[in-house]
Amino acid sequence: MVKNWLVMETGPDGDRAPYRARVVSAGRHLPSKHLTTDELMATTRHRTHIDLERLTGIHERRVSTGEDDSYNLATAAALDCLQRSGQSADALDVVISCSITKFRDGLTQWLEPTMSIAVAHAIGATNAMTFDLSNACAGMLSAVTVLNNWIRQGLVERGLVVSGEYISQLGTNAALHVRNIMSRELASLTLGDAGAALLLERAPEGVKGISVAGFTTVADHSRLCLAYPSSGEPGARMFTKSRELQKVAIAATPVLLQEVLDAAGIAITDIDQVITHQTSARAVRKIMAGITEELGDGPRNDAVITVDRYGNTASTSHTVALIEEMEAGRIQPGETVALIALASGLEIGIVLLTVDEELLASHGHDH
């Protein structure tokens, strides 16, 4: 029996799952305020001499000026997702909230009760069990992996994965402390706010849906990115060794993607779109170049980049990008999309899904 490094469903040969899961709809909510990188860098306390836009490719990000917190962003995205699906909230069996930030009532971080019970109540999901899952920027895809497993095993029929990231305040705090390009808070300046939600349900016979979902934690690197509540300001601060994280991600991702391709019985050239975690345009391109070099070929299209418009929106980034691509008409029905999580931990996860007509139709594309 082939052993996989990833914890994932074993694919067609050893499949013990009676069902498959599909993504029915995706929702997002973006704050209305655009903050350009130039505007953000103009707020730094020290003269940093950093050309952040050139380094990261981030032109602007959306930020809440206090009108939205993690709870509002998550709730708005959940409602958007449900409205697009035409599904009633009381049909949900489970609501999983996955944000890093759990700000409610301003910059108050809530540990108990869960964010998920508050969101479930706000959207009217009265029959849903609720819990929060935390896995840094891999939170949403980790929850998709758990929910995919539950749906495949018939333990639930339908569930919502949701996240609200009011995380731009880490950038506000970092602007007070960053002195030069070597600062470990540089990554905080790339962050943007967003809410995102994915509705998963049991797929009808013949619908491909999610074919593989697998994850691993490369824990030798667990201390490369650490975030704590700030001691001097409201909100939090994050300290990252970005180059080391990126180096490991570039080296490890192709090996794991090959496992997923083998499990799905496809080649890299069968993948139409790859959406990696959006940290910087340069990082996304480097990871894709690494994949192409190691696997000898690449996916059908260039890697999706939305970080230039939205910044790094933490756990919501894949959903924000997926919706962007669907609404722009760059994803066709039947296409295979690989969502690749790369997050502090070091968490690496891959979700392989086939986008169907219903999902696209919910974003205004009638094929």
Add this chain to the structure above:
Amino acid sequence: MGTIIDHQSFISHGWRTRHSALRLAVSASRTCLEAAGCPPNDVDLLINAGLYRDRNLGEPALAALIQEDIGANTEDPHPDTHGTFSFDLSNGVCGVLTALQIADGFLRAGTAQRVLVVASDANPGHGLSKDFPFAAAGGALLCRWSDDESGLGKVRWANFFDDAESYRSTVSVEKGRNVLRVEHSATADEQFAVAAAKVARECLDVASVDLADVDLVLAAPPHPDFTATLASHLGFPAQRICVAHDSRTHTAALIGALHEALSARRIQAGSNVLLLAAGAGITAGAALYRTPKHPIE
């Protein structure tokens, strides 16, 4: 067929661990794995359900740090062997039951062979909390799939939304510092017990099991008022409800209850046990657990 708990461990704080949920979790995990004769590399999935941690760490998942410190497949991915997937979940005192439910899905699928569920809490230290109410304690459960009639039944959940009136914990700025605060109402335990009794009945109804056939209830939180009200509302003898020894145990309380029951030899092979937890939200969960024929350690 079902998910069984092969081994458990539960530890209270020592001098070195009183301010470190991480050290408590690592210590509990090591103890559990050593007792099971299970090398850390055999753990496929590590779920941490603990909440109150060193310096109120927000990222990464504490589970990743636990995985590194116990040495479970920490190195970069390589072919022909398996790695470990770690993440945190939070559901307060119900977190361990939620983690068991997630473990059950992965074990059922054959996606994981061994799952380690960990929970620990400790004062975050550095003056970052105000009147921290919980004991420094940690526990671990090593789970696997069993093909006999033992194991975890379907987990039943119910929410009774109270807009955080009964129980809340937050981190917010006070006098220029972000400080953790835990607040609860005077009637919180009573409300939790009422919710727990309701979900317990639903769980038993769904499984078509009489309350009289339940040998022992393992319950959390381990508060005397909760236990007394639960016994009364459930119509079940209080002496057959087992909770963690220290009433200040929080997320690890269900593991503490199991530890207590095993230490007192209150669980036999083939016992019908009801796992029951209720906490902030209000969220309550219940599941029947038929203990394996071999003794749990």
